[in-house]
Amino acid sequence: MMTGRFPVESFQQIDTPFYYYDLDLLRHTLGIIADYAPEPNFHVHYALKACAVPEVLREIVSAGLGADCVSGGEIRAALEAGVPAGRIVFAGVAKADWEIALALDSDILCFNVESVEELEVISNMAAGRGKTARVCLRVNPDIDAHTHQNITTGLADNKFGIQMSDLQRAIEVCCLLPNIEFLGLHFHIGSQITDMQPFRNLCMRINTLVEQTEQSGVIVRHINVGGGLGINYEHPNHIPVADFEAYFNVFRRMLNLRPEQTLHFELGRSVVAPCGSLITRVLYVKQGKEKQFAIVDAGMTDLIRPALYNAFHRIENISNNGPVDETYDVVGPICESSDVFVRNFSMAVAHRGDLLAIRSAGAYGEIMASQYNLRRLPGHITSDNIGKLKKK
Numbered sequence: 001m002m003t004g005r006f007p008v009e010s011f012q013q014i015d016t017p018f019y020y021y022d023l024d025l026l027r028h029t030l031g032i033i034a035d036y037a038p039e040p041n042f043h044v045h046y047a048l049k050a051c052a053v054p055e056v057l058r059e060i061v062s063a064g065l066g067a068d069c070v071s072g073g074e075i076r077a078a079l080e081a082g083v084p085a086g087r088i089v090f091a092g093v094a095k096a097d098w099e100i101a102l103a104l105d106s107d108i109l110c111f112n113v114e115s116v117e118e119l120e121v122i123s124n125m126a127a128g129r130g131k132t133a134r135v136c137l138r139v140n141p142d143i144d145a146h147t148h149q150n151i152t153t154g155l156a157d158n159k160f161g162i163q164m165s166d167l168q169r170a171i172e173v174c175c176l177l178p179n180i181e182f183l184g185l186h187f188h189i190g191s192q193i194t195d196m197q198p199f200r201n202l203c204m205r206i207n208t209l210v211e212q213t214e215q216s217g218v219i220v221r222h223i224n225v226g227g228g229l230g231i232n233y234e235h236p237n238h239i240p241v242a243d244f245e246a247y248f249n250v251f252r253r254m255l256n257l258r259p260e261q262t263l264h265f266e267l268g269r270s271v272v273a274p275c276g277s278l279i280t281r282v283l284y285v286k287q288g289k290e291k292q293f294a295i296v297d298a299g300m301t302d303l304i305r306p307a308l309y310n311a312f313h314r315i316e317n318i319s320n321n322g323p324v325d326e327t328y329d330v331v332g333p334i335c336e337s338s339d340v341f342v343r344n345f346s347m348a349v350a351h352r353g354d355l356l357a358i359r360s361a362g363a364y365g366e367i368m369a370s371q372y373n374l375r376r377l378p379g380h381i382t383s384d385n386i387g388k389l390k391k392k
């Protein structure tokens, strides 16, 4: 599937900056996920924190994915989008009481619990409702995902999860607490992982931990391997879909999964990142001492990943089909030096008024937008509703 063709004419009618979601690419991606993970005991939960735009969620829900939520707000959004409560899992290192209450009252599938302290709170709140909370314990597997330090989560010194050395005790606490039902183990080692080796290492660690747990007489029914599959930010047109085949094959081949066990995935970025672009207009082209700046009307308030993680997003001048032979720093209007999308980047020559597409921005893009500088939040439009725009 080739992507990268934008309805530039229709874009002229929309105030910039805005997000554009290519729902055809999203549906294509969801089809590929279904193709490579057809097993009935594989359950894919979409991580809402990557993007919770209702039009996007609707497609994901129609494809039958469950939801991975990290807040009460996300549980609400998942339920509103039509995700059955029985397909919602709830993670988070610090769940507030109202969020636990909402999850219990909604009868979600499972809490991914990160400490013994949290187990006790959940058990008490469940007892008050005459319910039993189903839980997986989030284990910190001490696996290096070889990704950016701000998005690695499975190393021993991260705040996330229960240390392996404390797992046995946490499982005992689960078994002692009257309103807790232990379902299994949860892991999440980081994000934007494109090398399969960390996932292989994770499988080996899980096999050992499941075996140890079951030797102590406790059955592990759920194994949740979290998310983290990366996408290709360099070549959004040629590689528009993450390598789901390699990813699912790792788990299929390496995990000792019994037929009655279920395997849960929590994919965020790999589902939605490629389908979103931030569309922005060039306000000024400014000649610096040694550099040329393309100053655009989008900033780090609309897409913070470059400023926050030094992330790369490919940028295309979609108003100019000419040769890619000019070099720019593409920067935003915010009063922060980190408000830079890309440095020394080659694009077709840019003029005031041109539209640029900042690609692969569907995940951790619009959802992270802020109003810093009292800016307006970016809006969005999808490939499905762009045709219905009225002419200005």
Ligand SMILES: *Cc1c(COP(=O)(O)O)cnc(C)c1O
Residues within 6 Å of the ligand: 047, 049, 050, 068, 070, 091, 092, 188, 190, 191, 192, 226, 227, 228, 229, 266, 267, 268, 269, 270, 363
């Ligand atoms: C963020 C997160 C995910 C999704 O990660 P991606 O890298 O977007 O796939 C999955 N599980 C948990 C617990 C998370 O915090």
